[in-house]
Amino acid sequence: MGPRLAFGSSPRRRTCRRSWPRSSSPTIRAGTLLPELPKAAYDVWVRGYGLVDSPRVRSEPGKTLDLEAVVAPSEAAAAEYYPAIYWYSILKVPEKHEFTGSASERGGMPVHVKSQAQWLDVVKTNGCYGCHALGVKATRIIPKELGEFRSSVQAWERRIQSGQAMTQMVNNIGRIDTQRALKLFADWTDRIAAGELPASKPSRPTGVERSVVVTMWDWAGPTDYLHDEISTDKRNPQVNANGPIYGATEESTDLLPVLDPVRHIATQLKMPVRDPKTPSSKDLPMAASPYWGEEPIWDSQTSIHNPMLDEKARVWFTSRVRPSWGGSTEKYSRRPGTSRRRRAGLRSSSTPMAMVSGMITSSRSSRWIRRRTSASRQLSTVSP
Numbered sequence: 118m119g120p121r122l123a124f125g126s127s128p129r130r131r132t133c134r135r136s137w138p139r140s141s142s143p144t145i146r147a148g149t150l151l152p153e154l155p156k157a158a159y160d161v162w163v164r165g166y167g168l169v170d171s172p173r174v175r176s177e178p179g180k181t182l183d184l185e186a187v188v189a190p191s192e193a194a195a196a197e198y199y200p201a202i203y204w205y206s207i208l209k210v211p212e213k214h215e216f217t218g219s220a221s222e223r224g225g226m227p228v229h230v231k232s233q234a235q236w237l238d239v240v241k242t243n244g245c246y247g248c249h250a251l252g253v254k255a256t257r258i259i260p261k262e263l264g265e266f267r268s269s270v271q272a273w274e275r276r277i278q279s280g281q282a283m284t285q286m287v288n289n290i291g292r293i294d295t296q297r298a299l300k301l302f303a304d305w306t307d308r309i310a311a312g313e314l315p316a317s318k319p320s321r322p323t324g325v326e327r328s329v330v331v332t333m334w335d336w337a338g339p340t341d342y343l344h345d346e347i348s349t350d351k352r353n354p355q356v357n358a359n360g361p362i363y364g365a366t367e368e369s370t371d372l373l374p375v376l377d378p379v380r381h382i383a384t385q386l387k388m389p390v391r392d393p394k395t396p397s398s399k400d401l402p403m404a405a406s407p408y409w410g411e412e413p414i415w416d417s418q419t420s421i422h423n424p425m426l427d428e429k430a431r432v433w434f435t436s437r438v439r440p441s442w443g444g445s446t447e448k449y450s451r452r453p454g455t456s457r458r459r460r461a462g463l464r465s466s467s468t469p470m471a472m473v474s475g476m477i478t479s480s481r482s483s484r485w486i487r488r489r490t491s492a493s494r495q496l497s498t499v500s501p
Contacts, residue, residue, distance in 0.1 A: 193312070
């Protein structure tokens with residue numbers, strides 16, 4: 118599919134939301150494409166809250182179009198375009214009193230869950246929502262490809278075992294009352310399937326918000342996801358202005374995506390490991406996915422995390438380069454002061470870390486990427 122443009126409808130102006138490529142122009146006159154767009158054929162349509170997408174029109178930069186917004190025929194049709202969090206807000210949450218008192222007074226809520234805020238932290242910030250945009254269409258329904266189940270609770274129990282993130286999802290729901298959480302998620306999708314809509318409606322942009330141009334690129338593979346991305350030094354946002362944007366793909370792939378936002382060019386770098394026996398996410402336990410079947414779509418050995426730019430616009434990553442203590446053939450991975458027999462028996466659930474030259478290094482060693490590789494730092498650098 119080629120480049121696409123969608124105009125957000127407003128009474129006086131239409132702003133442009135583009136998935137690719139990019140423009141620096143902040144506004145757009147009604148019916149006119151941005152003149153800075155590269156020459157190409159574009160699909161153009163109108164999208165906005167309270168609307169449904171208008172018919173797509175094929176056009177090119179410089180041409181004038183007469184686009185007509187299409188009012189949603191129903192509240193349900195309009196709600197299909199709401200942000201995910203509006204749908205997720207329908208999820209029922211245990212009452213505050215359920216987190217106090219003895220085990221018998223808590224209605225089955227585990228005593229280690231001390232408050233409603235702790236429960237929400239798992240269901241939102243530091244658990245489910247950390248990886249999934251819960252509320253998007255794919256999550257607020259039970260896909261038929263998942264299988265047939267006697268209840269939605271069973272469907273959710275099976276759903277969180279799908280794919281190579283199975284262990285993380287099962288562990289996260291285990292941090293709260295598993296059966297209660299499964300029932301609440303099942304109730305959530307059941308009510309949506311029965312026609313329940315979000316109680317709140319998103320408002321359309323107003324004022325200067327109507328002049329915002331949002332640019333989006335597809336800059337990695339179809340089975341990749343981004344754990345992080347970085348474009349500047351967090352201490353000085355003037356560093357690397359209009360320069361490359363770097364992504365960290367965690368468990369999905371060792372191919373690190375790099376985007377040039379000026380030339381609209383996406384490339385990838387292969388993040389290496391020092392020891393070929395470094396574990397791969399391809400071997401993670403999983404049940405079949407309703408979308409990918411039994412295919413393990415993740416194949417990362419490096420589990421790239423936490424990109425950072427320094428004051429010289431060099432980008433640093435945290436990545437895994439070898440197995441944990443005792444499982445590596447790389448001599449530098451052996452813990453000092455231990456016998457070979459003792460080393461062979463060393464196993465740890467946590468990643469060993471050591472402070473070296475002011476940097477935390479471990480089996481997820483930090484490395485930096487720059488235009489030219491220094492031979493003296495060959496082990497810790499990668500060149501595009």
